[in-house]
Amino acid sequence: MALRPVQVNVKAVDGSAVGRFWAEALGWSAYSPGVTTYVGPAGGLVWPDPVSLGIDVVPVPEPKTATKNRLHLDLATTSAAHQAELVARLRALGATPADIGQGDVPWTVLADPEGNELCVLEPREVYRGTGPIAAVVVDCVDPRAMARFWGAAMDWTVHEVTDDQAALRSAEGVGPYLEFLRTSDVKTVPDRVHLDLLPYAGDDKAAEVARLRALGATDLDLGQGDVPWTCLSDPEGHEFCVLALS
16 A cells, blocks of 8 residues: 655645746646646646646635745756746746745745745756656655655655655656755744645555554644545654545
């Protein structure tokens, strides 16, 4: 048994506007199948997408605080010119420069129109072929422990594990990476951005949730009430949801 990540969940006061921003940023399309705005590859809504991680923008009444998100997206570029063009395009769409103490680095740190941080990376060979999203990046205290938990939770392959970072990617070698970067900061506020996981057809969701608890996940009450998905936290308190197959 294993789970697959299918989307990045982003909370926003204006879900439609943030969804449109991310669709334009990635060259994808924004779909509104219900209350949320789903951003996925152009050509028609396919969910779950077999390669890409979509973005599901969920409307909430509370704006983002000044606290830096512990999960953000890194965007891939193929050349210095592409990086400059993408930064300029994102600025025109409403992104703003963000200072998170990064100093003098070759990538550019921005925030979407509601303050969610993102990085536009300089060209890196490792991300060639990932699609527009190079990596989903999670701040954590212990990358080795996160690699153990998430490597067991999902069917993705662990590619690198050190004291400072860990990286996973789909076993097929397609789509973005999931990366854990060491930070001295501990989690203090609810996550504005989190991962949603999905069981495979024929797998039992309740059994998968029980397996995650045995790995160290804990139940999470966000006031969600009676819903078909299950809210959990990983061993460092990062929220995530296990969705139900429709």
